[in-house]
Amino acid sequence: MKGLARDEGVATVAALGLVSVLLVAAFVAVVVGQQASARGQLSSAADIAALAAAQSLDDPCQAAAESAAANAVTLAECRVEGLDVVLTVTRPAAPLTVRLLGWLGHTARDLVAVARAGPPD
Amino acid sequence: MRTYVRAVGGRVLPPRSPRYDEGMVIVEAALAIPALVAVAAAMIWALLVATTNLAVGDAARAAARELARGVPAAEALARAEASVPGAHASLEDAADAVAVVVSKQVSAPVPILTGMTVTVSQRIAVPREWL
Numbered sequence: 001m002k003g004l005a006r007d008e009g010v011a012t013v014a015a016l017g018l019v020s021v022l023l024v025a026a027f028v029a030v031v032v033g034q035q036a037s038a039r040g041q042l043s044s045a046a047d048i049a050a051l052a053a054a055q056s057l058d059d060p061c062q063a064a065a066e067s068a069a070a071n072a073v074t075l076a077e078c079r080v081e082g083l084d085v086v087l088t089v090t091r092p093a094a095p096l097t098v099r100l101l102g103w104l105g106h107t108a109r110d111l112v113a114v115a116r117a118g119p120p121d
Numbered sequence: 122m123r124t125y126v127r128a129v130g131g132r133v134l135p136p137r138s139p140r141y142d143e144g145m146v147i148v149e150a151a152l153a154i155p156a157l158v159a160v161a162a163a164m165i166w167a168l169l170v171a172t173t174n175l176a177v178g179d180a181a182r183a184a185a186r187e188l189a190r191g192v193p194a195a196e197a198l199a200r201a202e203a204s205v206p207g208a209h210a211s212l213e214d215a216a217d218a219v220a221v222v223v224s225k226q227v228s229a230p231v232p233i234l235t236g237m238t239v240t241v242s243q244r245i246a247v248p249r250e251w252l
Contacts, residue, residue: 011146015153019160026164033171040175044182044245051189052248063248070218070246 034094043113045071046089050117053078053085060085076112084118165230170239173227176205178243181223184210188221188251197221218246 049067056063061078064087068075077088092098093108101108180201187197194212201210201223208225224242228235 009145009149011149011153015149015157018157022157022160022164026167029164029171030167033167033174037171037174037178040178040182041243041245044178044185047182048185048189048245048247051186055189055248055250067246067248070220 031094031096031100035097038091038094038097039111039113041071042073042089042091042111043115045073045091046087046113046115047117049073049075049089050085050087050115053087054117054119081116082118084116086114086116088112088114162229162231166227166239169227169230170241173205173225173241174243177208177223177225177241180204180208180210181221181243181245184221184223185245185247188247191251194252212252213244219249219252220244220246 045068048071049064052067053060053064060080061075064078064085065075068087068089073089073091075087076090077086079086090110090112092110093101098108183204184197184201187200188194198210198212198221201221202208205223205225208223210221210223213220213222222242222244224240226238226240229237
């Protein structure tokens with residue numbers, strides 16, 4: 001038991017180690033969660049913009065652009081394929097993802113979502 | 122000269138005795154364990170907030186799609202509330218756009234602190250013609 005004679009600080013060191021591992025894991029989870037949330041918002045916005053375009057009688061791409069703007073996403077591409085409208089919308093990556101990738105020397109790519117809508121067959 | 126220190130149990134032991142500081146680990150653990158529990162509780166709370174965030178986002182999206190199909194607003198909102206227990210769904214009528222908003226309060230996952238809540242909400246703007 002000689003090695004354990006002076007064991008003051010052991011519990012503190014163990015706890016600090018555990019807490020720091022937990023905090024790193026929590027930070028990564030928050031970054032991933034925020035990115036997942038941003039992706040979900042983007043694909044919802046793409047859906048709604050495509051539906052708005054499909055229901056627009058005069059100018060589908062104008063309707064899509066308005067809907068995209070209302071949801072704070074960018075309409076990158078709008079194509080009319082027969083009776084369908086195909087949209088590509090983008091938005092910047094979530095703030096923490098941009099920050100984290102920035103620290104690591106990378107640039108975060110914009111999130112992209114594609115949606116198609118048209119009249120029922 | 123040697124110093125002797127009163128250790129656990131009131132016995133006098135020399136400083137280099139194996140039992141000199143045996144009480145320290147217990148005292149430290151007594152401080153460290155609540156801190157660990159607090160960190161773990163905060164993490165669980167964050168996880169609950171994250172999953173709720175995705176759930177209310179899905180509900181808002183589903184409600185918006187139903188509005189697009191011509192489902193009455195009240196019915197679409199009621200279905201959104203039913204799909205996420207405890208959530209509140211409403212229409213937000215701003216100057217330029219109408220939005221479906223689904224929100225839910227997430228309480229702290231600790232018995233005595235359930236009064237502490239974080240409100241998670243997601244909104245999707247829809248064309249005014251859908252209402």
